[in-house]
Amino acid sequence: MLKGTSLLAGSALILIAACATQKSVAAATTTEPLHPEAMLIQQRATVTQLYNENCANCHGANGEGGGGGTRTLLTREKFDQSLDKIYFDKVKNGVSDAAMPAYGSSLTDEQIWGLVVRVREFQGRALRAEFGSPKPVNGVYQSKLHNFKLETVVDQGKGLSTPWGIDWLPDGQMIVTNRPGQVVLVNGDKVTPIIGTPQARETGQGGMLDVAVHPEYKTNGWIYLTYTDPMPNTEDTMTKIVRGKLKFDGGTPTWTNQQTIFEVSKEFYGRANYHYGSRIVFDKKGHIFFAIGERGGNLKAQELNNPYGKIYRTNEDGTIPTDNPFVNQVPADKPFLKGIWTIGHRNQQGLVMSPTGELWDTEHGPRGGDELNHIVKGANYGWAKVAWSINYSDMPDWSPWPKDGTVITQPVSRWLPSIGASGLDVARGSAFPKWKGDILAGGLAGQNLDRIRTDGDKLVEREELLHGLGRIREVAVGPDGNIYIALNQPDKIIRLVPAP
Ligand code: HEC
Ligand SMILES: [Ca+2]
Structure with a gap:
């Protein structure tokens, strides 16, 4: 996540990143409040910005994984609505044995849910590209x-x-x-x-x-x-x-x-x-x-x-x-x-x-x-x-x-x-x-x-x-x-x- 931050130019995005970074660190160490301006900008962040700043560094730009010990999210088994609440809870509370930080103190429930939807969008696109559409064989x-x-x-x-x-x-x-x-x-x-x-x-x-x-x-x-x-x-x-x-x-x-x-x-x-x-x-x-x-x-x-x-x-x-x-x-x-x-x-x-x-x-x-x-x-x-x-x-x-x-x-x-x-x-x-x-x-x-x-x-x-x-x-x-x-x-x- 820190690496992602340093690559960014432009004040707004850096502030969002700083906000999230500071918070996830804060969650582990102190309870120091966010800079008010950073908080305000994070509140206005789009789901794309939130994903890119908080998640892409580990999970990849499109959910393909690879960073921070993650595996791909783009599999048929994971594209399953019975996992929606589980995903939400994992992002909110973190995955302790897998070094995934908890976002419950830095992101709102709506932001966390938006990120789960974003992951679903990545999966939908990737699985369609991989498996295509039902196709007839000799018309059947x-x-x-x-x-x-x-x-x-x-x-x-x-x-x-x-x-x-x-x-x-x-x-x-x-x-x-x-x-x-x-x-x-x-x-x-x-x-x-x-x-x-x-x-x-x-x-x-x-x-x-x-x-x-x-x-x-x-x-x-x-x-x-x-x-x-x-x-x-x-x-x-x-x-x-x-x-x-x-x-x-x-x-x-x-x-x-x-x-x-x-x-x-x-x-x-x-x-x-x-x-x-x-x-x-x-x-x-x-x-x-x-x-x-x-x-x-x-x-x-x-x-x-x-x-x-x-x-x-x-x-x-x-x-x-x-x-x-x-x-x-x-x-x-x-x-x-x-x-x-x-x-x-x-x-x-x-x-x-x-x-x-x-x-x-x-x-x-x-x-x-x-x-x-x-x-x-x-x-x-x-x-x-x-x-x-x-x-x-x-x-x-x-x-x-x-x-x-x-x-x-x-x-x-x-x-x-x-x-x-x-x-x-x-x-x-x-x-x-x-x-x-x-x-x-x-x-x-x-x-x-x-x-x-x-x-x-x-x-x-x-x-x-x-x-x-x-x-x-x-x-x-x-x-x-x-x-x-x-x-x-x-x-x-x-x-x-x-x-x-
Ligand atoms: C420091 C690296 C890191 C960051 C940052 C991170 N994750 Fe994770 N995340 C992991 C790891 C490791 C796992 C364990 C599952 C795996 O192997 O991919 C995981 C698991 C998950 C899972 C559950 C996947 C499953 O199959 O059960 C979801 C959903 C998820 N992350 C979403 C996010 C979102 C959304 C963000 C941004 C808010 C995020 N993660 C940020 C490392 C990270
Ligand atoms: Ca309804």
């Missing part, structure tokens, strides 16, 4: 439990544009949302726009979002849509949910009978054009669940006086079940908040009700810390009090463990580094019997499809099935049990089908 992907191949369902240039949600009508036609605003029917590879769907505003992450066909569609004809609703004459928007029916006018599908299911008061429309959520699922007991993102509200996700960063449960017509967890705690003049089921979410772009009745979400962390959560009535999922992330600015702004006693339900699985979690379903049906009950999760920036097996709230395994084919925005198991994927860049729908 060989995963642990099933071989599969990919088929194109709707190719590029056939009428899809940033496809966001997929569901099926009982006659086998697919219904797909295009984020710029259209909702389309897909028959074979023929794409037909539905006339008269609500006007969504495509802005940032917003637009036409999810679609869900009622499980009793044959008898009631309901289709649900979530979208970015614009406030007229302003830039303000908010997630809104409606349902409607299809009428076929001389073959042209037309949206009719629209009813509003979820709409917040105008004071909650805002200029932020991100973190809308938004997925919608049925529990087949007369309720829907849907996810509304935090809309840039951060800690507002913790409060019951606003709609941001929550998962909701309402009856299928939008009315409120009397046994919802917060009906008596939300402001009386904002009845739409009575639908709140859970709090503390960030941007939930995956939501699924498993065939056994378990509700799961995936949501985006900032840099690192995308989450798979088991959603349980009334629980708090932590944002923005805690997170498994570094901030986009490279500042260590969070640790995963609350210090103020708040009870947080932690993710069952987390992605460090981030995948941009989006699209979630549970494998079922006869096509992939050995995957039955496994969670299938997609990633945008990560361009990955992961299969996740859990045992209660414990992660059993996570296997990457696909990587690098495009941004995966939606994952949906079809009526045939095949696994359909909406890709963005290129904009198309593909499916996994079993292969010998």
